[in-house]
Amino acid sequence: xxxxxxxxxxxxxxxxxxxxxxxxxxxxxxxxxxxxxxxxxxxxxxxxxxxxxxxxxxxxxxxxxxxxxxxxxxxxxxxxxxxxxxxxxxxxxxxxxxxxxxxxxxxxxxxxxxxxxxxxxxxxxxxxxxxxxxxxxxxxxxxxxxxxxxxxxxxxxxxxxxxxxxxxxxxxxxxxxxxxxxxxxxxxxxxxxxxxxxxxxxxxxxxxxxxxxxxxxxxxxxxxxxxxxxxxxxxxxxxxxxxxxxxxxxxxxxxxxxxxxxxxxxxxxxxxxxxxxxxxxxxxxxxxxxxxxxxxxxxxxxxxxxxxxxxx
Numbered sequence: 001x002x003x004x005x006x007x008x009x010x011x012x013x014x015x016x017x018x019x020x021x022x023x024x025x026x027x028x029x030x031x032x033x034x035x036x037x038x039x040x041x042x043x044x045x046x047x048x049x050x051x052x053x054x055x056x057x058x059x060x061x062x063x064x065x066x067x068x069x070x071x072x073x074x075x076x077x078x079x080x081x082x083x084x085x086x087x088x089x090x091x092x093x094x095x096x097x098x099x100x101x102x103x104x105x106x107x108x109x110x111x112x113x114x115x116x117x118x119x120x121x122x123x124x125x126x127x128x129x130x131x132x133x134x135x136x137x138x139x140x141x142x143x144x145x146x147x148x149x150x151x152x153x154x155x156x157x158x159x160x161x162x163x164x165x166x167x168x169x170x171x172x173x174x175x176x177x178x179x180x181x182x183x184x185x186x187x188x189x190x191x192x193x194x195x196x197x198x199x200x201x202x203x204x205x206x207x208x209x210x211x212x213x214x215x216x217x218x219x220x221x222x223x224x225x226x227x228x229x230x231x232x233x234x235x236x237x238x239x240x241x242x243x244x245x246x247x248x249x250x251x252x253x254x255x256x257x258x259x260x261x262x263x264x265x266x267x268x269x270x271x272x273x274x275x276x277x278x279x280x281x282x283x284x285x286x287x288x289x290x291x292x293x294x295x296x297x298x299x300x301x302x303x304x305x306x307x308x309x310x311x312x
Contacts, residue, residue, distance in 0.1 A: 011032065011035065014028075014032075015028045015029065015032075024045075024048055025044055025048065025053070026041050026042075026044040026045035026048055029041050029044060038201055039184060039188075039201055039202070040060065042188070042193060042197075042201050043056055043059075043060050043187065043188065043191055043193070044056065044057070044060070047191060056191045059187055059190065059191060060187070063183060063184070063187045066183060066263075066267070067180065067183065067184075070176070070179060070180070070267055070270060073270070073271060073274065074172075074176065074270065074274060077274040077275075077278060078274075080278070080282070081278060081281050081282065081285065084282065084285055084286075085285060088285060088288075088289040091289070091293065092289070092292060092293065092296075093128070095293060095296060096121075096124060096125045096128055096296065097125065097128050097129045097132060098129075099125075100121055100122060100124075100125030100296065100300070101122075101125045101126055101129050103122070103300055103303075103304075104122050104125070104126060106307075107122070107303060107307070110307050112306065112307060114303050114306075115299065115302050115303060115306070117295075117298075117299040117302070118299045118300060118302060118303040120299075121296055121299045121300065153209075156209060157209035157210075160208045160209040160210050161209075161210055163208070164208070164210055164237075168277055168280075171273060172270065172273050172274070172277065173208060174237075174239060175239070175266050175269045175270045175273060176207075176266075176270055177206060177207065177208050177211045178238060178239055178242050178262070178266045179262075179263050179266035179267050179269075179270060180206070180207070181202060181206065181211065181215070181238075182242065182259045182260070182262040182263040182266065183259070183260065183263035184202055185198050185199070185202055185259055186255075186256045186257075186259030186260045186262075186263060188201065188202075189255060189256040189259070190256045195222065195228065195255070196219060196222055196223060199215055199218060199219035199222065200219055202215055203215045203216050203219065210237055211237060214232075214235040214237040214238065217231060217235060218231040218232055218235065227250060228246060228250060228255075229243055229244075229246045229247035229250055230247075232246065239266075241265070242262050242265075242266065245258050245261060245262050245265075246258060246259065246262065
């Protein structure tokens with residue numbers, strides 16, 4: 001809104017004043033690390049040193065556009081499953097909290113023994129109807145604690161390890177991080193940033209703590225003269241195909257070009273993995289919802305037929 005536009009205008013004025021005062025663009029951007037990351041500032045600095053700031057900014061814009069496109073593709077692909085899950089949970093809660101307790105009065109008046117499944121459904125319905133505020137408060141508290149743990153570096157590192165071990169999500173996270181790493185490093189190298197400095201910059205921009213630690217180890221081994229591909233292979237974090245392609249890039253002296261190819265490969269892999277995951281999640285959720293609601297309804301029907309002495 002207007003407040004956001006005013007903030008952007010104030011930022012631009014501050015940067016312009018610093019540049020007019022004799023500071024370079026990179027130094028003018030550096031104090032605003034909440035907006036311009038270390039990666040961004042170092043890219044601008046490399047363009048200033050090489051005398052090609054215009055082309056560097058164009059490449060930086062292309063890099064940011066591709067990164068945003070990758071992120072948006074993943075987010076947009078998850079919107080439908082999130083909506084489907086919300087509708088499923090809402091439908092089950094409505095059925096259990098509102099509909100099921102209405103049958104309890106009928107069954108209590110009959111005085112007949114109920115099947116075990118019906119008793120369980122009724123007990124859950126009555127419990128949830130009586131204590132739903134506490135249940136929602138508990139869910140909200142659990143979500144708050146989870147988000148808080150993700151913001152804590154120590155607990156976030158433990159979660160990152162768990163995320164990579166999950167069968168489907170782990171592979172997706174690996175491919176996303178690999179695509180981001182390859183494209184970011186290739187962009188840095190193409191604009192004159194040394195490989196060791198580029199790895200040092202990327203270490204702070206990796207989203208997953210496991211990959212961040214692996215990049216730090218690779219940078220340390222590279223400093224000792226072991227190259228880049230071998231330490232990456234020993235880290236057992238980076239995909240084997242990516243490591244092999246990077247090794248070829250090192251041997252041929254075209255590491256930046258090969259890294260761009262790696263990024264393109266894993267961009268496509270991410271898109272393909274998201275489609276496959278959705279193709280699996282959607283029918284599983286639909287079938288699971290049908291089984292759950294069908295089970296609740298059948299448990300009530302069995303009891304109703306029993307009251308009327310009708311065969312099921």
